[in-house]
Amino acid sequence: MKYExxxxxxxxxxxxxxxxxxxxxxxxxxxxxxxxISKVNFxxxxxxxxxxxxxxxxxxxxxxxxxVGKGTKLFSCLKKDDEICVxxxxxxxxxxDYKGKNIAIVCGGIGxxxxxxxxxxxxxxxxxxxxxxxxxxxIPECFKDNIHIATESGKEGHKGFVTxxxxxxxxxxxxxxxxxxxxxxxxxxxxxxKVKSYASLEKYMACGMGACLTCVCDTKHGxxxxxxxxxxxxxxxxxx
Ligand code: FES
Numbered sequence: 001m002k003y004e005x006x007x008x009x010x011x012x013x014x015x016x017x018x019x020x021x022x023x024x025x026x027x028x029x030x031x032x033x034x035x036x037i038s039k040v041n042f043x044x045x046x047x048x049x050x051x052x053x054x055x056x057x058x059x060x061x062x063x064x065x066x067x068v069g070k071g072t073k074l075f076s077c078l079k080k081d082d083e084i085c086v087x088x089x090x091x092x093x094x095x096x097d098y099k100g101k102n103i104a105i106v107c108g109g110i111g112x113x114x115x116x117x118x119x120x121x122x123x124x125x126x127x128x129x130x131x132x133x134x135x136x137x138x139i140p141e142c143f144k145d146n147i148h149i150a151t152e153s154g155k156e157g158h159k160g161f162v163t164x165x166x167x168x169x170x171x172x173x174x175x176x177x178x179x180x181x182x183x184x185x186x187x188x189x190x191x192x193x194k195v196k197s198y199a200s201l202e203k204y205m206a207c208g209m210g211a212c213l214t215c216v217c218d219t220k221h222g223x224x225x226x227x228x229x230x231x232x233x234x235x236x237x238x239x240x
Contacts, residue, residue, distance in 0.1 A: 001209065003038065003085040009060055011078045015138045018110075019076050020054070022062045023086065029056040030093030031118035032177075032200050032232045035063070036208035038085045039074055049075070050205045050227070052114040053089065061089075064113040064139075090208050091231045094175060094198055096121045101172040106162060106186050108132035111178030114200060116142040118175060128171075132162030132182060161185075168195045174235075176200070187235035197235030201226045 006023040014020040021037075031053070038048040049071055055062040067076050078084065096118070103125045107115040112131060116139070119129060128146040131137075135153040148165055149157030158165045163185045168174055176186040177200040190197035203215040203226040210228030217226055220237040224230065 001087060003036075003087045005083045006086050008078055008080055008082050008084060010080060011075070011082075013076070014064065016136065017066055017138060018064045018113075019067065020062055020064055021051075021075065021078070022060050023084065024059055025056070025061040025086075025089075026059055027089070029053050029061060029089040031096065031121050032093035032114055033089040033091045034114075034208075034231065035061070035086045035088030035090065036205070037063075037075070039078065048087070048206075048208065050090070050208055052200075052231075053117055054113040055117050055120075064110070066110055087208055090227060092229070094118055094121075094200070094232050098122070098125060098173050100125060102126045102170060104128050104130060104166065104168070104171040104174045106130045106132075106166060106174060106176040106178075106182070108162060108178035108182050111176075111183075111200070111202070112139060115175070115177055119143055130162045130166050132178065163189070168193050168197075171195060173197070176235075177202075184239050187238055190235050198232050199235055199238055200232045201230050201238075203227075203231075 009022040011021045034050050034052040036048045037051050051063045051065050054064045067073050105115050129143045130148045133151045135155050137156045150162040168189045174190050174197045176183045183199045187197050187199055205227050206212045206214045208227045210225050215226040216223045
């Protein structure tokens with residue numbers, strides 16, 4: 001697997017905090033998979049960034065990213081038809097083989113992005129989405145029905161944490177992505193109630209291909225590389 005040059009289809013400021021970047025990609029991409037992205041002209045001078053897939057439809061990959069440093073600031077300046085280098089689609093992605101089940105998606109922060117695509121794949125189930133924010137609510141319109149919102153500030157929905165309003169016993173499967181403290185709580189609740197869960201981990205990644213070991217995490221089965229063995233892990237193998 002190697003980096004390929006692709007032309008940007010669109011790159012724009014979608015919300016106060018997030019940009020949406022899209023490019024053409026013919027091979028199927030699973031929810032939970034990600035791409036390593038690098039701008040062509042900066043070559044090795046710029047670190048490559050892992051960005052998860054927020055939507056894939058009609059041969060177009062869409063990603064959401066937050067401008068947090070020099071690298072993502074450079075991405076935000078890219079225009080339609082500029083070339084970037086991408087490596088992917090990487091990682092295992094979510095297991096979505098749960099037809100007709102009661103399913104909850106629990107997410108927060110930038111972890112909301114991959115769950116938008118996951119929610120589309122799971123739309124034929126009885127699906128409930130729990131989204132936690134600090135204050136400002138963003139992209140709730142990307143989810144269809146049954147959305148439950150919590151904000152720490154109380155600006156919208158339940159005042160507090162999203163885990164306050166989650167009863168995992170109502171569900172057969174729970175998927176989570178977002179701040180680690182939130183995912184740990186969700187997984188613990190699921191493990192205690194013997195509910196199947198999946199968590200998508202976020203780690204700093206240098207290579208994205210399993211070679212550098214910068215993304216290692218501890219699991220019940222020993223150390224695993226988040227980029228290659230994950231980023232999605234079964235909840236009962238984590239934080240135990
Ligand atoms: Fe290099 Fe995972 S990022 S091994």
